Amino acid sequence: MELTLWTYEGPPHVGAMRIASSMKDIHYVLHAPQGDTYADLLFTMIERRGQRPPVTYTTFQARDLGGDTAELVKKNIKEAVDRFKPKTLLVGESCTAELIQDQPGALAKGMGFDMPIVNLELPAYSKKENWGASETFYQLTRTLLKEKVSSSEKISPLRWKELGRRPKVNILGPSLLGFRCRDDVIEIQRILSEQGIDTNVVAPLGASPEDIERLIDAEVNVCLYQEIAEASCEWLRRNFGMEYTNTIPIGIKNTIEFINEIHNKLDLPLTNKKELEHKSKLPWYSKSVDSNYLTGKRVFIFGDGTHAIAAAKIAKEELGFEVVGLGTYSREMARQVRATAKDLNVEALITNNYLEVEDAMKKAAPELVLGTQMERHSAKRLGIPCSVISTPMHVQDVPARYSPQMGWEGANVIFDDWVHPLMMGLEEHLIDMFKHDFEFVDGHQSHLGHTATQTKNFINSDEKKEKNSKEGIIWTESGRAELTKVPFFVRGKVKTNTEKYAILRGIPEISDETLYDAKAYFS
């Protein structure tokens, strides 16, 4: 049993709903009690969709349990097929139905329909949403393409040359309730097309079952979101020889690397290599003198695997931040996140518990948090600026304007989204110069003034605990007074450093002098 207050991921059948709802001409019959219909609102409210998800719930009740729930399943399947006439039917169960073992998928297959039926077995007691989405997309791809496996030759990435046309790729992985997927697809298609590469199919977002059957018309697959598409890409590679890309084009360096990777695979010459860096404003904005203040800013990163890894790379290499924490709730991506964390000399945090993340955040005392909506709330409580970079989705993460995360425009969006929660360079510079001015004592700090008091509380309440800590370090009156004079945005760092120094030197009480000693020591 796992105690959860808030969770990052829903159950696996919600992942299946994401695939079904992303696509056309598909219907999903879900054996589930009435309350599980709440999942519809994820799509209609959070994604603001004007359509219901294509899902029929069997809505079994306690009184049905003694009787024939299997008949109820069949009745609902028949009604759904008659009403919605899907080209492919997904059949599955939610956590409760899994326990009563009606095997709705097998029942559906015995009903004599002529459309393909995908029987989804998604273990609800051991797996979660992203896994469910990945498995559904994989099962769907496999079902719709398995007959073509034996007849098909291995697909060479160079086939386009023989056929005398532009190379074609599939873009796999974007789905509803994925972070800014809708806009990422537009951006990536634009980039590919500029490079002379056509998009064959985008899936699951916007694809129909026929489109899935056409996947093998392309030469290469772009695995845009590993959490959802990697299993399918791997199956297509094994069975059709289709190669797929590994680089996620988030950030300038990754976008360039992505373009290079796909060119190498397709043996397509890069025509406009030099121009690439100038496609986005991020590199210049990051170099401009106003950005000087970004140097070494301490950032804490937590999110799904794909976005967390990309964020770490951008933070360090493109914005000059110092990454002081990196983690993910995607256990499936733990290995990759650990590897990235190792490169950055931090320990990866792999957890599903947002309170653990909050604790780690507190300890790392960052100046900026890049996280999910959950971290946004934790950061707010700690008085730290935050930008949201990953699912779980919130209605705020479905903006009306075009705001991809990927490609050139994505890099622009990221620069703005990450930097705006901080103070702008000039502003911070001025505060630094005038920090002894009475204007800049607590409660008077610029934009973030309203959070400053919270910062103070956080430090104060920490102090109370600190007194009882193992190390038994105490802040004296003079020490504490000096600490409050430190501008709030570096106060957390100064505090941690001073304590580190005190422990190092075996100093039991921190006075104003200790603080200056520590400052000298660490500078």
Add this chain to the structure above:
Amino acid sequence: MSKVEFNKETGPREVFCGLTSIVWLHRRMPDAFFLVVGSRTCAHLIQSAAGVMIFAEPRFGTAILEEKDLAGLADAHEELDRVVNDLIARRPEIKTLFLVGSCPSEVIKLDLATVAEKLNKRFLGQVRFVNYSGSGIETTFTQGEDGALKALIPLMDSSNEEKLLLVGTLANNVEDRFKKIFKNLGISNIESFPPRQSTELPKIGKNTKVLLTQPYLSDTVRDLKHRGCEIISAPFPLGIEGSTKWFLAAAKAFKISELKVHEIISPLINRSKLALESHKEILKGKRLFLLPESQLEISLARFLHNECEMDLIEVGTPYLNKDLMKEEINLLPDNTKIVEGQHVEKQLDRVRESNPDLVVCGMGLANPLEAEGISTKWSIEMVFSPIHGIDQAADLAGLFSKPLRRNQILTSKTLVTH
């Protein structure tokens, strides 16, 4: 007696399950914690129903069953023990811990009553454990509150003191208003159930006169009757008419003259009627379709027809207790079509056919209906907003006039377009 048409419908539903009640119950009783024993789906449901993730640490959580818990019930009991211990260590301020059953815990027959009993012994004097089911195979939406309240009744001491007991969760300001009005009427011993602190349960007995504030409390009412309480039969205090009759029924039970009631509430009524006017202007003659969700639908239909002059196309309700709803049904216009249960697809077909001006529905359906050009109001808003009482009648009407007003604004042709 009106000739109301009753229908029953079965099929796929689109309603929340009883776990959702936790979202308002945990705010009502800040010293309580609601621990759902269920699946990741259950956890995700309350998270989604609670909407925004705004609480530092919510007073509810889920003990998510995992594969190994399903294998053996003994292990599940042990695991639950461990989770509860952790929780109490973390939240020592909790006074009452509700163990809330879910579909999975019921299907595997996890005996939460026994668990609660054991825990009660262990944490005697520190935390009280109570269990009920909010499962979707047993309950819909507001019925979770019925389960939670029913579970508290055995903990209520007996007393023969004469009192008025208001039953059903109300917004605090509404409750304060009611108490003040009752005091002016001469009823001074008033208590609420659920109370604002889970530990301050009212004492009940044969001189307890129960006045319901919410229509979805069938089981609670039955158990209160068993404890000797007298149930005052009345419509529900929604709108001027419902509230007036509700006050009158209470007054009658306390042998207070009708005259006195009118004397005290007529200024409120006059004020409220005035406030209602502007909403009525918008709502009058508009056609209303209520999909089932909160069990408040019948009372809302009565208010929106009788006081706001809307036309009722269909009144859905997830569950109908004809006994409790008797007074309400009597006030409905002739030929009102009440549909208990749901076949969501067929019901939506009827919505489209009848082309209503406004549909009351769950959150999952609202945007799709709006996209079809049909204005909507979410039922969940009714359980979170202060809508009870005479003073709130205009606010209640406002919940329904707003979407219509908004549509008027957005489709108005006052701006010149080129």
